[in-house]
Amino acid sequence: MSDSVPSLASIHTLVFDFDGVFTDNKVWVDQDGGEFVRCDRGDGLAFDLLRSAMRKQPASFEYFILSKEPNSVVLARAKKLGIVCHLGIKNKLQFITQYLSDRFPQEKNPFSGLVYLGNDLNDLPVMRRAGFSVAPADAHPVIRQVAHLTLPQRGGNGFIRAFIETILGINELSEENLDELISNC
Numbered sequence: 709m710s711d712s713v714p715s716l717a718s719i720h721t722l723v724f725d726f727d728g729v730f731t732d733n734k735v736w737v738d739q740d741g742g743e744f745v746r747c748d749r750g751d752g753l754a755f756d757l758l759r760s761a762m763r764k765q766p767a768s769f770e771y772f773i774l775s776k777e778p779n780s781v782v783l784a785r786a787k788k789l790g791i792v793c794h795l796g797i798k799n800k801l802q803f804i805t806q807y808l809s810d811r812f813p814q815e816k817n818p819f820s821g822l823v824y825l826g827n828d829l830n831d832l833p834v835m836r837r838a839g840f841s842v843a844p845a846d847a848h849p850v851i852r853q854v855a856h857l858t859l860p861q862r863g864g865n866g867f868i869r870a871f872i873e874t875i876l877g878i879n880e881l882s883e884e885n886l887d888e889l890i891s892n893c
Contacts, residue, residue: 712856713874714840716761720812720821722771723804723834724791724868726782728827729844730773732864743779748864754872755789756893761876763892769821770811774800776830801833825871827851827863842871 727733730751736744762768771791775782778796786793797803808818824831824838827847835841835854843855844863852858859874861867873879881889 714823716765716769716875718821718839719769719823719875720818721808722769722823723825724771724773725800725824725826725828725831726773726775726785726793727777728847728863729825730785730864730868732862733827733846743781745781745785746864747785748866748869750866750869752789753893754869755791757876757878757889758872759790760889760892764888774803776800800830801837804834804837823875825868 724730727735727745730747731745734746738744758771773782773786773791773793774797775793775795776798780795782795783793794803804819804822804824808815808822812818819837820839822834822838823840823842824834825842826832826835827844828851829848831851832854835843835851840857841855843851843858844865844867845858845860846862847855847858857874859867859870861870876889878886
């Protein structure tokens with residue numbers, strides 16, 4: 709694990725954009741206007757691993773999807789993964805500011821424990837303030853410039869899984885610890 713990646717204990721909130729993060733930023737539209745997106749199945753196991761790690765460590769943080777998109781396809785994927793989802797949020801910075809203020813009313817800089825994963829310009833205001841921000845390889849160039857970490861995976865193509873494995877230090881775990889983490893999924 710890189711020294712620049714925050715420890716689980718230092719994170720209090722982990723927020724994921726949806727389109728371009730969980731998806732490849734493409735949408736299929738049928739003749740009735742129904743929308744379909746493509747997500748990576750590996751994300752499911754990644755969240756199982758995250759929950760397993762959180763149960764065995766003192767780390768305790770909230771995580772959720774924050775999407776400008778009001779489409780129920782986002783909610784359906786979040787439900788499948790067992791993640792809280794906030795849909796139709798046009799001003800993400802305003803939402804996060806209020807959320808953190810409500811959750812940490814005494815904290816001088818509640819953004820310091822926030823990790824934010826985003827890919828496009830509407831994520832920029834939050835990513836500038838977040839204690840740590842992460843972008844996929846195919847994120848907007850401005851997003852890649854402000855992100856603390858840009859992973860080589862593209863959105864919807866293993867990006868979420870790679871990030872979660874990075875913060876869990878999967879590649880540095882002993883066989884015994886990895887087996888224990890997996891068996892508790």
